Amino acid sequence: MNRRHASILETIGRTPVIRINRLAPPGIELYVKVEAFNPMGSVKDRMALSVIEAAEASGALRPGQTVIEATSGNTGIGLAMVCAAKGYPLVVTMAENFSIERRKILRFLGAQVVLTPAAQKGSGMVGKAEELAAAHGWFLVRQFENEANADAHTRTTALEILEAFAENPLDYFVTGYGTGGTLKGTARVLRQCSPATRILVCEPDNSPLLGSGIEQQRDAEGRPLDSHPAFRPHLMQGWTPDFIPKLTEDALRLGLVDRIMPVNGNQALYFARELARQEGIFCGPSSGATFAGAMALAAEAEPGSRILCMLPDTGERYLSTPLFEDIAVDMTEQEQALARSTPNYRFDVVPAPAAAEPLAAEEAVDAEAEALLTQLLGDRQQPLVMFALEWCEFCWSARKLFNALGLAYRSIDLDSVEYQQDDLGGRLRAALRHMTGQRTIPQIFIGGESIGGCSELFAAYADGRFETLLRAHGMTLADRPRVDPATLAPGWLHPRA
Secondary structure, three states: OOOOOOOHHHHOOOOOEEEOOOOOOOOOEEEEEEHHHOOOOEOHHHHHHHHHHHHHHHOOOOOOOOEEEEOOOHHHHHHHHHHHHHOOOEEEEEEOOOOHHHHHHHHHOOOEEEEEOHHHHHHHHHHHHHHHHHHHOOEEOOOOOOHHHHHHHHHHHHHHHHHHOOOOOOOEEEEOOOOOHHHHHHHHHHHHHOOOOEEEEEEEOOOOOOOOOOOOOEOOOOOEOOOOOOOOOOOOOOOOOOOOOHHHHHHHHOOOOOEEEEEOHHHHHHHHHHHHHHHOOOOOHHHHHHHHHHHHHHHHOOOOOEEEEEEOEOOHHHOOOHHHOOOOOOOOHHHHHHHHOOOOOOOOOOOOOOOOOOOOHHHHHOHHHHHHHHHHHOOOOOOEEEEEOOOOHHHHHHHHHHHHOOOOOEEEEOOOHHHOHHHHHHHHHHHHHHHHOOOOOOEEEEOOEEEEOHHHHHHHHHHOHHHHHHHHOOOOOOOOOOOOHHHHOOOOOOOOO
16 A cells, blocks of 8 residues: 655565465475565664654653764664664674674764674673763663563564464464574463464574573673674674574563574575575575475475565675675676677677768867866866766766875766856867867866876876876875875776676
8 A cells, every 4th residue: 555654664574474485395384574675675664763763752762962882883873774764873893803894884874884893793892881871971772672672573573473374374484593582572472372383493503502502691780791692604694693682582481482593694595685686585604594494394394384584685785795705797608608698798899990070160269168277277276187977987086096095176067956057067078189189088287287098197106206296386284194096096996808
């Protein structure tokens, strides 16, 4: 049903339950609840809204107060959305070994990201969040102990599942755990309203905190006192921190878990890829891991069993992780063979050069454009000038170098709105061609002296000529580390077979 929403926050939840068709064993009804349909792409959007609204209602969170939380990424991304919509500043602490994509998404949403050493594990990022909250008077979410986390799933996730299986009761519910919010909040409702449903919780086979049977030592408020002795580094980001969260322990003590399923990291990667390639479902390693547990269950379940597996998030925030390690950037041999199967538009076939276009007579005599060009190049207050196109990749590469070096410069964007009237940009470009004999863009000048384009700029920077020219015109480079210009060039500039 289409409707208008008052804000992005109203779109959280009501994620689809989707049947698995090609991967499910014969005779088994296997379904997944795809939490990537939440606005920020993960199940944590539910919890993020719940904890903020609970804190607002209790008065624990004041208008305009900074929110802080330790997160492996998805909780932080959900909180960033909620805080942006509600007007709260957000700081997140995150161990340095979580994916780069998550940091960028968080900062794009306006959050600040404070990294902690990987060697200090999840406990380190939690400790840093507590330290910063105490020092600055910020509101600390405490997702691992916060009952509003589990309540979100009691109010939404569990009820959605009951509705989806109202006519055909669910035999098994399979989930992983990060904080334990999904597990506790959903399982307690299923236990009450669908008591025949068996509940399985998955965890890494090399880091079996729950399976070890060793209790987590914690303080009076439920916070862990130290890393759990069974913890080992594992593949599944967002799963199983180096301690058993209080919400997870609550689920165990309430008898909400019927079975603990160990999952191998390689199986997690395999099934994440298989879900994409055989079912068209794009998800991350923790989803692949939970699905691996569901597949192991399906292999031994009674014929006709209905199994629901939680898929916590999307795959896009794992591009820099082992999930995409074997995914090629350049064409594979098979793709190259496809390219060679027809004659044109190939990297190994050089097209015939276009005939040189003579300068039009009017280009050489546009006095107004030539006068403006002379004025721009003669401005002693701004000797570094680049004639550019707004979204040209080479122009942006030059801009990135100037910005990295802390240089003030003027960019004359010839195709921008500012230069469209009377085709001023086109006329300036013609004047440039007449002056330098060059047709390419960008064209870069220092004190009216032409450096050339992007490649010539990078070469001049590498051999020191660029800095010499800057000094000759009263400009100096900021005291910053040397930059490798090759890292600033468009990514497609590399040799191809």
